[in-house]
Amino acid sequence: MKPVRLITATLAAAALSIPLAAPASADPAPDHRGHNHPGHAKPGTLRWAAPDDLVIGTAVAGGGHHLEQDYPDPFTSDKEYRKLLARHFSSVSAENQMKWEYIHPARGEYDFGMADAIVEFAERHGQDVRGHTLFWHSQNPAWLEEGDFTDEELREILHDHITTVVGRYEGRIDQWDVANEIFDSSGELRTEENIWIRELGPGIIADAFRWAHEADPSAELYFNDYGVEDVNAKSDAYYELIRELLADDVPVHGFSAQVHLSTQYGFPGSLEENLQRFDDLGLGTALTEVDVRMRLPESGEPTPEQLEQQADYYEQALSACLGVEGCGSFTIWGFTDKYSWVPVFFEGEGSATIMDGQFTPKPSYFALKSTLLEAGDDHGWGPPPWAGRDW
Structure with missing residues (x-):
């Protein structure tokens, strides 16, 4: 393997010296709360409300489209953002910041500054980490997509990337989205869009999982995609592929649905059923x-009716996850509209997260928290008097 040059982002390095909010250790959580992250789950927060077998997560804003926005990097510059990030999420x-174009800017060069900081x-702050993503058709650097490589060289580039990135965080990242969005909506492999599948054939998918497992045997390895919430052609394709891979002893540990939803469309009614069939294969599942x-x-402001429908969708998604024994991770793709990706990619749409641009919680936030508390009640735990305060 050729030696690699590691470069560190100046901004990220500076971020490491920024005073961050200390973990909230006062008012220790009751015994039935926060077992996964003792001392960090402050009463009244989402992570405290979550049952022991569920982590409640969020994406850390930064990189990608944020570089083109009229604000500094959210993660390194916004103290209130970091405070809520630590407070509410496990x-x-x-x-x-871990996608190819960001972490691997040139052949033989890796920029781990922001990934390290996260x-x-x-x-x-006692939080799990999900790694995203190792094998994708999108957000790849130009040097990769436009390079003139032999099959052997391309295979070694992928092997080096997975080994280097996963190996750097061995024992520190709990789950990896190894293969991301490899099927189209009809359930066909992206043989044209995905450089790895196009040039190296479908067998490279199994190799990616094997290499990731070799680099970190403790990490759980996932397939991840959008549009697979329902039982449909796309999720069927994943189901059949994973069955084949498991039969060949490929280390696949989980299947996750992204769950990017819109109030313009109906809620995916077979979400729980779909997760359950992957659970029945012995896989972990996640949203x-x-x-x-x-x-x-x-006006640019959502109506009360829209906010009510949004809260209902969030609650249904969480309830579907809670209804499947092996669904152990529920992650929202950003928690504040201030830094949401949605308005950048969907003109005229927005307000997609659980807090507005001033970090004020919406009905969706309270719907999630009450659903988490009710899940605890199902195990015989009654919410204490302070459960509803201190958002």
């Missing part, structure tokens, strides 16, 4: 990128 995912932040966008009125 799991974090890098929104863009992992270290999570460790300080990894949950948000609920809406087409906004001319």
